[in-house]
Amino acid sequence: MRSALVLGGRGTGLTTFVGLLSTAQVRLGIDESDEFRFHAERESIRQLETIYGELGAGRFPTRDSDWEERPLSFVFGFRHGKLRGLARRDAADGEFDTVAFQVAGMLTDEVAELQSHDAVLEPQTRQALRSQVVVPLIDASRLSPDPSELEVAALVEQDRFLSGTLRVLGNYLAAEPARNARRMFPLFVVTKTDAIHLDTLRRLDAPGGLPAQWAAEARRSFGGRLLRTYFPETAKFLEAPRRSPGLQVAPPEWYFSSLGTEGHGAGLHVQRRSITPVGGWEPVYPFEEYRSFIESLGRISHRMAAWPAIEATDATATMRAPRDSGIPRYATPPE
Numbered sequence: 001m002r003s004a005l006v007l008g009g010r011g012t013g014l015t016t017f018v019g020l021l022s023t024a025q026v027r028l029g030i031d032e033s034d035e036f037r038f039h040a041e042r043e044s045i046r047q048l049e050t051i052y053g054e055l056g057a058g059r060f061p062t063r064d065s066d067w068e069e070r071p072l073s074f075v076f077g078f079r080h081g082k083l084r085g086l087a088r089r090d091a092a093d094g095e096f097d098t099v100a101f102q103v104a105g106m107l108t109d110e111v112a113e114l115q116s117h118d119a120v121l122e123p124q125t126r127q128a129l130r131s132q133v134v135v136p137l138i139d140a141s142r143l144s145p146d147p148s149e150l151e152v153a154a155l156v157e158q159d160r161f162l163s164g165t166l167r168v169l170g171n172y173l174a175a176e177p178a179r180n181a182r183r184m185f186p187l188f189v190v191t192k193t194d195a196i197h198l199d200t201l202r203r204l205d206a207p208g209g210l211p212a213q214w215a216a217e218a219r220r221s222f223g224g225r226l227l228r229t230y231f232p233e234t235a236k237f238l239e240a241p242r243r244s245p246g247l248q249v250a251p252p253e254w255y256f257s258s259l260g261t262e263g264h265g266a267g268l269h270v271q272r273r274s275i276t277p278v279g280g281w282e283p284v285y286p287f288e289e290y291r292s293f294i295e296s297l298g299r300i301s302h303r304m305a306a307w308p309a310i311e312a313t314d315a316t317a318t319m320r321a322p323r324d325s326g327i328p329r330y331a332t333p334p335e
Contacts, residue, residue, distance in 0.1 A: 004297060012138070014103070020290060021290060024290035036078060037077035040075065057281075137191055139191055174247040185253075189293070191257045193256045194258040224252075270283045
């Protein structure tokens with residue numbers, strides 16, 4: 001089973017992103033019930049229902065301090081059929097490809113502590129480190145118009161951490177026995193885009209209109225400028241011609257998340273809209289962005305399922321943790 005790993009630290013909008021992704025999959029499941037499936041264990045269902053319920057009631061998600069000990073994960077399933085070009089000609093009728101989605105806020109001090117040490121890894125952590133789809137969250141509200149300002153100093157550490165984490169994941173993928181597993185697909189999600197400073201947009205030469213209206217090439221160009229300006233080490237890793245032996249990194253895809261709000265100060269709450277014809281309420285958010293994100297997971301899942309499993313012949317393709325690569329532990333620091 002393919003897996004996707006979310007990388008989001010405290011305050012990046014991680015909890016809201018998970019809630020909106022859950023909201024989107026409910027709506028997509030209603031619209032595309034024959035083509036799209038969702039599954040989660042009971043404990044994860046409880047967590048998702050809590051976040052989903054709060055957003056639907058117009059409240060911001062509350063802190064869930066148990067996520068570290070109760071990891072959040074769920075599975076998306078995609079049938080080879082009608083869902084916006086996700087058909088695969090060689091697939092059996094009715095067959096589903098799946099992506100296991102794992103939420104993991106990553107703690108900088110733990111990565112630094114384990115930077116040069118081997119570790120005995122639990123199966124769940126080992127599976128997370130072998131995720132081919134990586135979903136870094138970038139908080140747009142932290143992108144100061146002037147990169148020399150103090151606010152951006154904190155981004156320097158985040159950049160170092162994110163680039164190092166991607167290298168760690170790349171090392172694990174490069175050590176996979178099957179060549180078709182040595183591929184990384186970065187899907188960046190820019191959260192809180194409604195709070196980004198206009199001068200920041202001008203500095204990054206953002207296209208006109210809402211992000212949902214940007215063409216694919218404009219998104220990629222904007223994302224590249226964002227990384228080179230605020231996350232240069234991460235950009236260097238993604239654009240490097242040479243990485244770990246055999247590792248292939250796809251060009252990053254970009255998605256933009258926001259949440260409609262109203263009121264002021266302590267009275268600020270989430271805007272809602274009616275869900276018709278099903279009934280009930282959902283938060284005001286860019287559904288098409290989340291639909292496109294989910295569909296990208298489906299396309300990647302189908303691609304990976306279609307690749308022949310060609311086994312590696314080099315002696316370095318082992319299941320052992322790479323030495324001196326920085327082995328992070330995963331926790332989910334809620335907002």
